Amino acid sequence: MKPTLMRPVGLPLSASTPVVTPLMPSVVYASETPDALDAQYEGRVKGYTYAREGHPNADVLAQRIDALEGCTGGIVTGSGMAAVTAALLGLCKSGDHVVGGDQLYGRSLRMMKDDLPRLGIATTLADPTDVAAFAAAFRPETKLALVEVVSNPTLRIADLAGIAELCKAKGVLLVVDNTFTTPVAVKPFEWGADVVIHSVTKLLAGHSDVTLGWVAANTPELTKQLYDFIVTTGMTPSPFDCWLAERGMMSFGLRFAHAQQTARKLADHLAGQKGVKRVLYPTRDDHPDRARAQSVLRGVGGNMLSFELDGGREQANAFAAAAKGIAFAPTLGDVGTTLSHPASSSHRALGAEGRAKLGITEGFFRVSVGLEETEALMATFDDGLRAAGAVK
Template sequence: MNKDKRTLIRPEGLPESASWPVVTPIMPSVVYASETPDALDDQYEGRTAGYTYAREGHPNADLLARRIDTMEDAKGGIVLGSGMAAVTAVMLGLLKAGDHVVGGDQLYGRSLRLMGQDLPRMGVATTLADPTDAQAIAAAIRPETRMILVELVSNPTLRVADMAGIAAVARDKGVLLVVDNTFTTPRAFKPFAHGADIVIHSVTKLLAGHSDVTLGYAVARDPQLQKAIYDFAVTTGMTPSPFDCWLAERGLATFDLRFDRAEATAVTLADHLAGLPGVRRVLYPMRSDHPDAARAQAILGNRGCNMVSFELEGGRAAANAFARAAEGISFAPTLGDVGTTLSHPASSSHRALTPEGRAALGIGEGFFRVSVGLEEPVALCAQFTQAVSAARGA
């Protein structure tokens, strides 16, 4: 019998080395070999640790999850294929037909679609309520309510949820509180310290930070809830790419520096926009004219984050002229990149709402959301001045 392993397509083992890589290797293997059926049983039954099939977990995803766990003061979180995969895994992993969910009425557009269309057709009832008013959330609770989903800072109008009040409602009613922490990140806010049961992130955004990754993250305080979320994600194939996980882990190495720089520039830009003719209003949590300024200060301290929203006079014509004139600033439905990006919710994230529905949320045709990046503040403000001037001319 020929025992020469050089004839095998996939010989066992890796080259031996007395040293080790400084940077995490990319490990794209889909399958992992076990020594025996008994050894595989030991893995599945928790007596030993290891990998079997990448849909059930792989090293790059676990390394990234541990990094975010540390940031959130959490344990056992999982990385998924997108931020909406994280939202979906939490909801469909924990809810059943007959349950009811209360959501903030200014959630991300696709979260609103999930609440308004997909969950109801699966037998899960939903209600939207104002997250800045804990009494409105409490009034929406029913006997069958299982979950509350909010963003601390809403997308795109940057309203600040009454987190203390909502957490008290959730505790009193025995309802799970889920917080999407994408905008604020653990740098500004740690939901578990404020009563959350489950934390969600779109890692695609500020955590990864370079617009080259699509990932999500979800972690529950209760290990049993976490297992239910994990099982649903594995069953439905919400597998993250090892390469994306590797890129995101690399992005986390500079996260604090990126966040602080972008946040400081956002303060400058918000104040600058507020003084420009043709700008109807500016929304930034640390500004004294923000409708939730006192709450933002109490919850976030001096952390206003990197998002600024504003509304131009002149509606859609002004919006088109502004986007054309904003040279070097990408008009793209994303946030958290190293470069500043512009989003127009009426034509992107909230386009599925009626004009009346958008108006009720304060989103008009001249409304923009800005994800501030790492540009020099003076140069960025100059570019916005030029673009606002062009919008006025329209």
């Protein structure tokens, strides 16, 4: 009996095509000859070699996000922080200087304060809502600026136009993390960004069952720098996660619209409740950056809001425990509403003094609104407020 070689024979031929993207977990891909492999590596033909260097499910997902952001060449990474790291370390070297917004995501702040300086890259944090303060942080060796359009967790709106103009004038790369806002609210490349980042884990995938990031640049040269760093450092996304995220993106627009509508109503509801010191939502008249929210976000408020209780940690504990059915978890963008307490999670490393400078108290919560019925969600928050108010 002739032995059978253990080699893939390819997909069966079919006159029809699958409606759903096939899941393709293969780690390696076979080429016919060394010449054929050369043609792939030299870019004369498109093909896959080793999954760390790219695979079909990642490319399909990247193209879907590219279409939302109005760009090409986006790269999917193993996490949102992998995308941030690729931008910072893939585009900077020892001796460079980076300016970052002072209210970045907690791990982005840690990278700015601890990791980049350890590698010889100096950093400065500045207020992105004040372009003059941001400009004052620049140095002759400044290579890159990193901002979030809407800050985490106080929902301040960056002066995106002013910062983009500043970076262009100074020859500084502008990197924008668009995770909170999503392309529904703003497309940073249209404002002059050089690099855009997403934590796909959040709103784009939307189901808290994948961990992925995405990064794209506005020139082939920057794209190659990012790609080479991502491949070399092994920031490989899982094909299965990419497949799940693509599925999640099919409902992204519907999910965003429903969650935003509920978030607006919940913000207004909370603002009128006893025991609530303040509410932050971009389209409310009392938001400190409302005018900028109208111009930058085009009136899109999004699904995120923050509020501050009267009181401290004891009231916060009581609220979280009584708001039954609301997941107390440091994440956002899920189909269910999640409640985050920055002082004990994302911004704990700043210490009490550092948090106080940003207005983050022990009674401060960030809310990622999901797909629940609005009235039921309001009732649950009322339960939490009653419990917090009962604490003496």
